[in-house]
Amino acid sequence: MSLKEFVLTTTVQASLAYKARGSAIRGALAQRAYPRASQPTRDRVGAAAVQMQSELVDDGAQFALKCYALARQAVEGGAALIVFPEYAWLPLLGLLPSARALIEEGFTLERALQEPATSESSAPRILQTLAPAIKSILETTGRELASRFGAYIMIGTGIALNSAGQMFNTAYLFGADGALIGTQPKLHPTAREISWMTPGEDLNIFTLPFAKLAMPVCMDYSFWETTRIAALRGVDILLGFSAEENANEFHLAMRGIASRVQESYAYGIQACGIANFAGLNFCGPSYIVASIGMRRDTTTFLARTRTHNVEEVITAELDLARLRDFRASQARDANLELYRKYLPQAYESYRARVTQDGKRRVV
Template identity: 30%
Template sequence: MKNILEIVFESKMSEKKVNNYLRRLHGFSRGNFILKKKGKVRVACVEREIKVTNSFEEYAERMRKFVEEAALKGSDIVAFPEYNFFDLLGLIPGFGKLNNFLNKKAKSEEVSNSEGGGGEGLLKVIFKSISKAYQEAYEKIMRDFAKRYGIYIYTGSYIITENGNLYNGGTLISREGEILGRQKKIHLTDFEEKIGIKRDEELKVFSLDIGKIACPVCMDATYFETFRMAFEKGAEIVILPIANMEEYNFWRALRGIWPRVQESYVYGAKASLNGWIGGIHFTGKAAIFAPIDMTENEDGIIAIAPHYEGDYVVTSDLDIERLYEVREKAEYFKDVNEEFEKDYYEKVYENFRRVKDEK
């Protein structure tokens, strides 16, 4: 039997409402595209602020404007952040006032995001209640946007329900509006484990006409193995959606994707969520990274948003051929300690699998 939240979400994001919204959209002229240099792949990463709303149509229009901006800049692909659905928690009756109260309370008391505040059971109910209706509605509008603007879209992550389990994952959509596949998060935060989100066990690499792309999720970049596996599977571009529950620090913000790019010699594209919701503060800059010897300032940064809060579309051209050239010239790239790695993987991953099987 459906609970009241499921009924509310299904009503607010019904197929009829989604179809009516899409029918009202005006056409788009691809002649507005900015031409990019031959042989380059233009990537766009969205940094956006959470803006709680009680209207799916309003939310969809915000997403469309980001896609349109990326398309107008001539981008081949646009990537959205982790937990890209938080705005729609405003569909919960009374959530707007509660959210304002919690945010003001957190700001005045300077509550640390890392402390948490319980309520994991309630969040699990909310996430499970919103997941089916949101996934169907969101994927439908993104498929339309991809086809309308002729651009690949990585949806950012949201809650996916499979066989009664909740996952944090995202979807890659083709220029023709077809779903190419989904990638669910492999390494979870303590917060996600507490609310019952399950981990995935496979990292996928998608072969597109613009290159080979992997789409791990946020915490996955904390571990060098994730990007190493992406490289071994042929990835040239790794898209990473994030939603960091912490006050911004430039050096702390580099701790995930930046070193992974330097180790694995891939391009890294980070999309970021920011703002306040439920008394929790999210910060982070959208950015595009490359190995340091491929960047003008030798800092590994190709492009980065000017501020860690607000709305931006960060865009840059990536040269896949040059990436391979730099890999070949890299003095220490692909150096391995086979004895250590064999011992490491057996201890960490085989033991993890054994403990999981025992449970």
């Protein structure tokens, strides 16, 4: 690192640390009113999906206040379990010096992230610099909102760094007492993430007093493996969140969590981010779904946002007692011999073939 780069990095880090400071976030949130979330029971829980519009903010406090307003809508709608979108951290790009000017000049995040991380000013290195501020702001915001509302909050995904400097797209779940229950790094990166994101290694299951939860991230729902493992580990509610450009194409979107809850006998909450800057065009709609057949009507949707491109909060009551009854009535016929024979060996054979051929060939 050159002296110039060192000075620049140090200055940016100091500025970010200041803008992310927890005391400012706590101070801003302390001045707001907090209706208490209705307490979930083993039989039912109110759930919310927050379809959040990304707009650049100047500091952590501004971000926290935006999240507050959305979480309050969710709580007032009866939710005790609130899900924010993937890439909830995007507004925090505004913390970077000159970010607004760059975006106005046509900077696109996707193009920038494909650049090799050769200098301190490359996009992946800038994200590494921003990551601690993102983590700090998400954690403080999540902790404060969860404890003040008395709600379980998945505050969205941020960028987590490990000691080797690898970046993960990681979701954060907070308990109603404000404690961080756990995190989940994304297991399957998308094409635009693969150059900078390291995939997670395992799927975590969170046992809450009312239900078991898992929170695979966006693309993870394109792979039934993720939710099959969650289901076999006893999950009742799948928290889903995405930041996608094609989420408003009905059949494309149906390949994700709406398909996965059918195999998993679980509820699913899909919260979509909306973004229209830095070359991003993320959209909804967001929805809350149940396995078809669990209820008298024949739709998988318990709630859906009215729009795909406007900030909205939707809520629905998840009937956990009904879920248990449904599962009991739908005994699954597993085939252990078959799974033992092919899984995971079939993946390895496929990988060897693709390595040899250079790509997946179907003709």
